[in-house]
Amino acid sequence: MKSLQAALEAKVPWHRIAEILKERLAGRERAEAAAVLVQAEASTHLKPLVLKRILAIAERLDRMSRREGIPAVELALPSYNALELALRLYDRDRAAGLRALEELRAGRTTIAELQRRVSSLPPGSADPAAAARSAALVRRAETIRTCRAAIAAYVRSEFGRRAATAPRPAMRHFHRLGFEVRADGRILAGVDLHLTEGAQSKDSDGLARSLLLARHLPLFVLAFGAGRPGGAGGGDVGSADAAAPASAASPVSEWAAATAALGMEWVGILTIDPEGGVDEARPALPNPEKPDGSVYAAAKAQLAVRARAGSEAGSAGDGEPPADDEVV
Structure with missing residues (x-):
């Protein structure tokens, strides 16, 4: 996938990689989509699970963009881990999610603080399975700390x-x-x-x-x-x-x-x-x-897992949390 390889070499944001993937996957049958992800893994060195996660975050960002009337590119953050937490907050409390995005962009909050906010709010409109996964991730991060x-x-x-x-x-x-x-x-x-x-x-x-x-x-x-x-x-x-x-x-x-x-x-x-x-x-x-x-x-x-465009170096493959006090 030359377009993906060129995007990585140009160090474009992760959401541009998601856009390229969406274009490649549009109209594909399941088997064809799986083959596209395998090719993307070879080009990006990101596991299919991570690629699917990036796509899911991009789709949620698009929904937020349509609801708020704000271009997705203006809502996106350099860290998709941080953005995913803001989107979880948005699903629970619209104002809290928007405020989290603003604070993240200004460098006034941390990953750990957002995790605490997510765990303290009821699921709201979030999917129950996604809410359970979010809660488990927060507990897991606490155990690691x-x-x-x-x-x-x-x-x-x-x-x-x-x-x-x-x-x-x-x-x-x-x-x-x-x-x-x-x-x-x-x-x-x-x-x-x-x-x-x-x-x-x-x-x-x-x-x-x-x-x-x-x-x-x-x-x-x-x-x-x-x-x-x-x-x-x-x-x-x-x-x-x-x-x-x-x-x-x-x-x-x-x-x-x-x-x-x-x-x-x-x-x-x-x-x-x-x-x-x-x-x-x-x-x-x-x-x-x-x-x-x-x-x-x-x-x-x-054998180092290299930092890649839009990814948190060394942790993207397993979904491990960033540093507790990381400001993004």
Whole structure:
């Protein structure tokens, strides 16, 4: 798709990419539409799920544009994540949605603040399924914030005050919720966070992705974030009310058995409760292979999920939330 490729090279806004996709998909049968999305994935390096999300946001923006009599291009924002939150507010409270757009454009609010507003308003005219998904996403973001703070505190206690914890840049083929521990310019450890709900925190593929990376870091920790009952963990946003109790969902015993079978008992295991309390189920030990970090650095460079036109760098593929205090 040369037009999409040219748009990406020109770094056009995400909503222009959506317009090109809509033109390509117009009048297509389902099978043909699927083929168009596969071609678009090759051109944009965005997964079909993300492309469909961009299209859905663009369609909602068009409806808002028609209702308000304002051109869609004037309502659009550089961040489609932020715009989607404003549209959710608009579905619940028209004035609140318009005010959110104005504040976002002026840089007077953050993603975290919009998430709180969305969770505090009744669904209004929003589709019930969309409202449930929105609530689950907000709870999931809250769980990630709690776990991130808990991991940072754990790192300081284990590595000293000079150790800094930062989100690991997203890498293709690897678990997306990861953190790096650094001090004095050196990589000290990695931490992968898995959440309560859905297959994400329990399936063998998710664990395998974490352990493959662990072999190339000096120390490595698996952290399990137990969200609040009723969907707080947020692995599967499509089933917000289907969460099992945290104690029943904990994969710690499975992780311990799997790492032992692989000769990786040196990998540490933590659990983080809904209030941010940390329980060290197994302490991390030095990687016996003593990697110097060069393979990890090379993999990070070669497999990085690049920032793309209209996308939030490193998070678009999985829908992970932007930084809590991101102002857009």
